[in-house]
Amino acid sequence: GDSVTQMEGPVTLSEEAFLTINCTYTATGYPSLFWYVQYPGEGLQLLLKATKADDKGSNKGFEATYRKETTSFHLEKGSVQVSDSAVYFCALSDGGVYNFNKFYFGSGTKLNVKP
Amino acid sequence: NAGVMQNPRHLVRRRGQEARLRCSPMKGHSHVYWYRQLPEEGLKFMVYLQKENIIDESGMPKERFSAEFPKEGPSILRIQQVVRGDSAAYFCASSPLSRTGELFFGEGSRLTVL
Numbered sequence: 001g002d003s004v005t006q007m008e009g010p011v012t013l014s015e016e017a018f019l020t021i022n023c024t025y026t027a028t029g030y031p032s033l034f035w036y037v038q039y040p041g042e043g044l045q046l047l048l049k050a051t052k053a054d055d056k057g058s059n060k061g062f063e064a065t066y067r068k069e070t071t072s073f074h075l076e077k078g079s080v081q082v083s084d085s086a087v088y089f090c091a092l093s094d095g096g097v098y099n100f101n102k103f104y105f106g107s108g109t110k111l112n113v114k115p
Numbered sequence: 116n117a118g119v120m121q122n123p124r125h126l127v128r129r130r131g132q133e134a135r136l137r138c139s140p141m142k143g144h145s146h147v148y149w150y151r152q153l154p155e156e157g158l159k160f161m162v163y164l165q166k167e168n169i170i171d172e173s174g175m176p177k178e179r180f181s182a183e184f185p186k187e188g189p190s191i192l193r194i195q196q197v198v199r200g201d202s203a204a205y206f207c208a209s210s211p212l213s214r215t216g217e218l219f220f221g222e223g224s225r226l227t228v229l
Contacts, residue, residue, distance in 0.1 A: 108158075
């Protein structure tokens with residue numbers, strides 16, 4: 001079945017460091033891929049998405065490229081800030097047999113950014 | 116534009132009581148999902164509903180848990196005879212019907228079982 005695997009955390013970085021959070025997926029069809037972010041005590045918010053191979057999603061300085069050949073969707077940011085401290089979830093959506101969305105989430109990666 | 120509304124935000128129950136969690140999807144969304152997040156863990160899919168229909172309940176425990184999304188009113192996740200292991204954050208999300216659509220999440224309902 002479909003699934004998402006992302007690197008375990010926590011990841012601790014200093015401010016302005018480069019960030020990579022790895023995400024790989026398994027899917028039978030042609031899924032859409034997402035990164036969601038969860039700040040403490042809040043629900044998940046969409047950070048970025050890509051709907052087909054070679055698409056690049058970007059938002060707030062974060063980027064991820066849909067790589068079909070490596071089944072990956074790694075999240076990157078060139079210079080992290082303290083305010084980026086949160087839990088990041090990789091997810092895929094597969095339209096499935098009935099054309100309905102079904103989302104699969106990775107286990108989440110906690111990012112701590114120190115001043 | 117109201118987002119996904121969940122209530123209560125916090126709920127405390129004693130073992131054996133019932134918990135009811137409510138979710139109103141975003142305007143125009145007809146699909147509702149429930150996820151459970153245990154402390155320090157990721158999101159686990161529970162159930163996927165359309166108005167008056169359960170589409171996929173493969174993540175729901177077989178006993179004590181039920182969900183509905185009536186024609187009128189919010190979606191309700193009901194947990195009967197709660198146990199300490201039910202303590203978690205329960206997130207509702209909604210989406211429009213779209214193959215490339217995203218999920219819009221509520222802020223969650225945090226259930227504590229004493």
